[in-house]
Amino acid sequence: MNTAMTDTGTFSTLTSVAVMQPARADVVIRAADVNYAYGNGETRTQVLFDNDLEISRGEVVIMTGPSGSGKSTLLTLIGALRRMQEGSLEVLGQDLARASERHQVELRKNIGFIFQQHNLFSSLTAIENVRMATALRGGSVQEMNNRCIEILGELGLGERLNYLPAELSGGQKQRVAIARALVNHPALVLADEPTASLDAESSRTVLEVLRNMADGPARTTVLLVTHDQRVIDHADRIVNMVGGRIVTNSLTRIAVRICRALAQLEALKGLSESTLSRIASYMTVETRQPHETIVREGEEGDRVYVVGSGVADAYVGGEFDEELCFGEGFGMISAYFKRPNRRTVIARTSMELYVLSKDDFLKALAADRSFENRIRTALMANAPQPGTVAAGA
Numbered sequence: 001m002n003t004a005m006t007d008t009g010t011f012s013t014l015t016s017v018a019v020m021q022p023a024r025a026d027v028v029i030r031a032a033d034v035n036y037a038y039g040n041g042e043t044r045t046q047v048l049f050d051n052d053l054e055i056s057r058g059e060v061v062i063m064t065g066p067s068g069s070g071k072s073t074l075l076t077l078i079g080a081l082r083r084m085q086e087g088s089l090e091v092l093g094q095d096l097a098r099a100s101e102r103h104q105v106e107l108r109k110n111i112g113f114i115f116q117q118h119n120l121f122s123s124l125t126a127i128e129n130v131r132m133a134t135a136l137r138g139g140s141v142q143e144m145n146n147r148c149i150e151i152l153g154e155l156g157l158g159e160r161l162n163y164l165p166a167e168l169s170g171g172q173k174q175r176v177a178i179a180r181a182l183v184n185h186p187a188l189v190l191a192d193e194p195t196a197s198l199d200a201e202s203s204r205t206v207l208e209v210l211r212n213m214a215d216g217p218a219r220t221t222v223l224l225v226t227h228d229q230r231v232i233d234h235a236d237r238i239v240n241m242v243g244g245r246i247v248t249n250s251l252t253r254i255a256v257r258i259c260r261a262l263a264q265l266e267a268l269k270g271l272s273e274s275t276l277s278r279i280a281s282y283m284t285v286e287t288r289q290p291h292e293t294i295v296r297e298g299e300e301g302d303r304v305y306v307v308g309s310g311v312a313d314a315y316v317g318g319e320f321d322e323e324l325c326f327g328e329g330f331g332m333i334s335a336y337f338k339r340p341n342r343r344t345v346i347a348r349t350s351m352e353l354y355v356l357s358k359d360d361f362l363k364a365l366a367a368d369r370s371f372e373n374r375i376r377t378a379l380m381a382n383a384p385q386p387g388t389v390a391a392g393a
């Protein structure tokens with residue numbers, strides 16, 4: 001954390017988006033150099049290569065990547081549903097390269113698995129299907145029933161407790177299976193495309209339930225394979241897997257929000273996700289109160305801004321020009337673009353702003369070739385008076 005002076009002289013907090021290393025004691029999953037191959041001899045095919053991953057308690061981590069990239073294989077290794085071959089993997093304190101079958105069975109009891117194939121018992125009602133899982137844990141019948149009713153209610157199935165699977169929609173069946181995975185409050189939840197068959201509202205509900213478990217006193221850890229853009233807001237990090245390798249590890253939740261804002265910028269249209277996330281990693285977050293002046297027309301600027309939330313008003317020559325919302329940029333790095341701020345921008349509401357300072361802008365240019373090309377092209381397109389800024393004005 002550091003602080004910076006805003007235009008109006010008040011201090012606002014900057015939150016660094018640098019990825020924080022979790023404290024070691026809190027690590028729930030630690031994988032190092034994990035390799036995996038299917039088949040033997042001639043048919044042997046390696047599908048995981050040198051994977052490293054650390055996930056700490058209370059984190060919600062999303063894993064994405066193309067089909068066949070090895071996500072499910074890694075997830076089943078972590079869940080002790082598949083034997084380790086090479087590398088080291090520690091899950092909830094168990095060394096899976098060495099753990100006996102009995103220890104692996106014990107470990108699985110502390111993991112809530114959610115798969116796309118929900119495998120409900122067709123002759124049992126929703127609540128009876130969930131009750132099956134509580135039998136693993138024990139407790140009074142009353143207490144077990146209450147837990148089942150509670151979790152089914154949280155997942156929006158309070159009115160469907162006594163329905164058979166055949167009487168439920170695909171999405172409702174999937175939510176029963178999710179309730180079954182969560183009813184024992186597992187320390188770790190492993191979910192493989194759990195929201196694929198859910199409508200927008202149900203997948204939001206499911207992610208909210210998982211997020212609450214992670215943020216609650218149990219600090220449940222969640223690792224979730226999904227392509228569902230709608231759930232990304234709920235994650236702390238994204239892990240991207242390509243061809244059996246984790247290619248981008250950690251984007252923090254705030255970095256994900258920054259990327260989504262950057263993706264809206266006209267000047268950055270078409271740049272890859274990895275370029276956007278690299279730029280995001282140099283940005284910081286600031287807040288502004290209503291009526292604060294953020295930049296002034298004609299003054300030299302040393303930062304560019306992207307609106308993360310809230311609304312600002314832009315003025316040129318004292319006249320209202322336009323309103324600026326999510327994903328719109330303003331500000332100027334005068335030393336680079338050789339021009340002053342084009343507009344005065346004043347916050348209309350409370351705002352979250354993503355900020356790239358001059359120094360970090362230069363670092364981002366040096367770090368990413370396609371970003372640098374884009375900015376250089378923009379500069380040349382505006383010669384001889386260089387400089388429509390990347391972020392707009």
Ligand SMILES: Nc1ncnc2c1ncn2[C@@H]1O[C@H](COP(=O)(O)OP(=O)(O)O)[C@@H](O)[C@H]1O
Pocket residue numbers: 038039047065066067068069070071072073074
């Ligand atoms: N039981 C299996 N036997 C042989 N190959 C498999 C098996 N399961 C998966 N694979 C192969 O391993 C690779 C990774 O698969 P998987 O982990 O399911 O990827 P993802 O979940 O990312 O789609 C794919 O090429 C897939 O065809």
Ligand SMILES: [Mg+2]
Pocket residue numbers: 071072073192
């Ligand atoms: Mg899969």
